[in-house]
Amino acid sequence: MTNRGEPLLRVEDLRIRFDGSDVVSGASFELGPGEVLGLVGESGCGKSLTALAILQLVPPPGSVAGGKVIFSGVDLLALPEREMRRRRGAEIAMVFQEPGASLNPVLSVGSQVAEVFTVHRGFSRRAAMREAVALLERVGIPDAAARAGDAPHRLSGGQRQRAAIAMAIAGRPRLLLADEPTTALDVTVQAQILELLRRLREETGMAVVLITHNLGVVAEMADRVAVMYAGKVVENAAVRDLFRRPLHPYTQGLFASLPDLRDPDKALLPIPGVVPRPDAMPSGCRFRDRCPLAGEICAEEPLLLARGPGHAVACHKVES
Amino acid sequence: MTSPLLARRRRWPWGGTTAVGMLLALAVLGPILAPFDPLATGDPLADALVSPGSRFLLGSDDLGRDLLSRLLHGVRLSLGIGLAAAALSVGVGAIVGALAGFRGRWTDAILMRGVDFLLAFPRLVLLLGAVAFLDRSLPLIVAILGLTGWMGTARLVRAQVMSLRHREFVDAGRALGLGDARLLLRHVLPNCAGVLLVSATLSVGSSMLLEASLSFLGLGVPAPTPSIGSMLAEGRSFLASAPWISTFPGLMIALAVMAFHGLGEGLRRSFDPGSSR
Numbered sequence: 218m219t220n221r222g223e224p225l226l227r228v229e230d231l232r233i234r235f236d237g238s239d240v241v242s243g244a245s246f247e248l249g250p251g252e253v254l255g256l257v258g259e260s261g262c263g264k265s266l267t268a269l270a271i272l273q274l275v276p277p278p279g280s281v282a283g284g285k286v287i288f289s290g291v292d293l294l295a296l297p298e299r300e301m302r303r304r305r306g307a308e309i310a311m312v313f314q315e316p317g318a319s320l321n322p323v324l325s326v327g328s329q330v331a332e333v334f335t336v337h338r339g340f341s342r343r344a345a346m347r348e349a350v351a352l353l354e355r356v357g358i359p360d361a362a363a364r365a366g367d368a369p370h371r372l373s374g375g376q377r378q379r380a381a382i383a384m385a386i387a388g389r390p391r392l393l394l395a396d397e398p399t400t401a402l403d404v405t406v407q408a409q410i411l412e413l414l415r416r417l418r419e420e421t422g423m424a425v426v427l428i429t430h431n432l433g434v435v436a437e438m439a440d441r442v443a444v445m446y447a448g449k450v451v452e453n454a455a456v457r458d459l460f461r462r463p464l465h466p467y468t469q470g471l472f473a474s475l476p477d478l479r480d481p482d483k484a485l486l487p488i489p490g491v492v493p494r495p496d497a498m499p500s501g502c503r504f505r506d507r508c509p510l511a512g513e514i515c516a517e518e519p520l521l522l523a524r525g526p527g528h529a530v531a532c533h534k535v536e537s
Numbered sequence: 538m539t540s541p542l543l544a545r546r547r548r549w550p551w552g553g554t555t556a557v558g559m560l561l562a563l564a565v566l567g568p569i570l571a572p573f574d575p576l577a578t579g580d581p582l583a584d585a586l587v588s589p590g591s592r593f594l595l596g597s598d599d600l601g602r603d604l605l606s607r608l609l610h611g612v613r614l615s616l617g618i619g620l621a622a623a624a625l626s627v628g629v630g631a632i633v634g635a636l637a638g639f640r641g642r643w644t645d646a647i648l649m650r651g652v653d654f655l656l657a658f659p660r661l662v663l664l665l666g667a668v669a670f671l672d673r674s675l676p677l678i679v680a681i682l683g684l685t686g687w688m689g690t691a692r693l694v695r696a697q698v699m700s701l702r703h704r705e706f707v708d709a710g711r712a713l714g715l716g717d718a719r720l721l722l723r724h725v726l727p728n729c730a731g732v733l734l735v736s737a738t739l740s741v742g743s744s745m746l747l748e749a750s751l752s753f754l755g756l757g758v759p760a761p762t763p764s765i766g767s768m769l770a771e772g773r774s775f776l777a778s779a780p781w782i783s784t785f786p787g788l789m790i791a792l793a794v795m796a797f798h799g800l801g802e803g804l805r806r807s808f809d810p811g812s813s814r
Contacts, residue, residue: 272712274708274711274712276708302714302716303714304714305711305712305713305714306712306713306714306715307714310712310713311709311712311713313705313708313709313712315705318704318705318706318709319705319706319708319709319712320706320709321706321710321724321727321728322706322728323727323728323730324723324724324727332713332715332719332723333713336713336714336715336719337714381709384709384713385713388713388714
């Protein structure tokens with residue numbers, strides 16, 4: 218891990234429980250101010266829940282069963298709701314996957330962005346609306362002054378996602394949680410939204426947790442990567458290290474299942490088997506049923522250990 | 538994702554809108570259109586119980602008062618009471634339903650058991666009880682009509698709010714640090730506008746009908762203020778000799794209630810994607 222002093226966010230051994238089984242069990246990672254962390258994994262591995270837990274918004278019947286979420290020195294999980302609410306949107310904000318699902322269908326786009334300015338920054342209604350239009354302009358919505366009065370369904374998917382991003386950054390958060398922000402969009406629009414996120418990060422200096430199952434997006438955007446499998450972080454490395462030398466068998470499997478442009482004839486190797494259900498997790502390493510390297514020792518839970526500078530892996534079979 | 542207010546709407550119910558519009562025009566312009574003072578009595582021999590014709594368009598009653606003038610003033614009063622009572626009942630119903638639906642758990646259980654309890658009383662009996670014990674006046678009539686009619690609205694709004702509560706824009710609002718009150722009032726309730734509008738429209742009709750019933754029983758707005766219900770009652774003894782005294786108020790109330798129910802039903806159809814025709 219690069220040495221930048223105190224990290225902005227440190228998630229330690231986070232556990233989230235649903236109906237008696239741990240859906241997230243020991244997620245640990247950290248990121249410094251202005252860093253982009255890619256949180257990668259298959260659907261259902263607990264990426265989104267981890268983000269919601271950072272905001273203390275795990276939906277019932279789920280609940281955080283243990284661990285710590287330290288945000289600029291404060292354990293968010295220990296904060297009362299009032300304190301937490303003040304931080305949501307102002308310190309930490311979130312962008313969701315479905316473009317526009319985070320927009321209220323009967324309110325104008327502009328008034329929804331303006332609301333963040335009135336709530337978190339105490340703007341008057343008129344000033345907030347002016348700021349909202351400026352912000353919509355800044356996130357690349359053409360003719361923002363006119364569009365601000367439109368209902369969300371009059372905007373395209375990409376524009377709705379831009380509006381949702383505008384809402385998220387309106388409170389000038391220091392951390393943006395972006396949950397699959399481009400997955401539901403057309404490929405050309407995906408690239409534009411990523412470009413927008415990258416530009417905003419440079420302009421504002423906010424840190425980003427980018428949740429995705431797309432390694433290409435990670436390569437584009439992220440400084441560091443945390444790979445999650447079945448509710449655990451199994452590998453954590455700088456993005457260049459991970460792409461050059463993936464160490465965990467699961468991460469290696471992810472790369473083997475990707476097409477390679479330089480070698481189009483290469484056979485794609487899918488990872489055999491499926492992700493175990495939360496109520497039927499194998500003991501020890503959760504990947505061992507699908508792992509080509511699995512041995513007896515894998516029945517013991519592997520710890521996330523440093524295997525190189527800034528490169529940690531939770532696997533017994535990795536040689537240092 | 539489309540707006541229930543804008544996109545889901547089908548055909549606007551123009552028939553009901555026109556009928557209600559005409560009724561409103563009649564109520565607003567009534568006193569101007571009325572040819573006579575509705576309270577002025579006439580000569581007991583020359584003016585009383587005159588059948589509809591050129592002198593009194595809709596005839597006159599036993600005291601020689603012009604029926605048309607009384608009817609026009611009566612409609613104004615009935616409609617005013619109906620609108621005010623509907624506003625009150627929809628307001629109360631929306632607040633109770635929204636709280637129950639949004640908070641869930643204990644709040645919901647307690648409020649909805651209260652609603653069930655109130656629904657178990659026949660409304661007219663409740664009204665009669667209230668009117669019998671309290672001094673009759675216009676505000677009182679409006680208050681008791683409104684306060685006994687909000688339970689249906691509360692149930693509808695609760696159901697709607699419960700389904701909206703788990704929509705992603707509510708979660709997103711939470712993630713932006715919006716509080717419960719703001720989420721409910723600014724984000725969830727406006728999405729119930731359709732339900733509230735339909736509910737209010739139907740409620741105007743039923744409130745007018747109930748007000749007429751109270752006046753018919755002599756427990757409505759005190760005489761001699763012309764009210765459709767009391768006019769109906771006054772004509773009862775002359776049904777054989779001067780049937781017009783009861784007939785025209787009867788037609789009036791029937792048409793008014795039909796207009797509001799027609800509009801309400803039409804609105805319901807055009808807002809509700811599940812029903813057809």
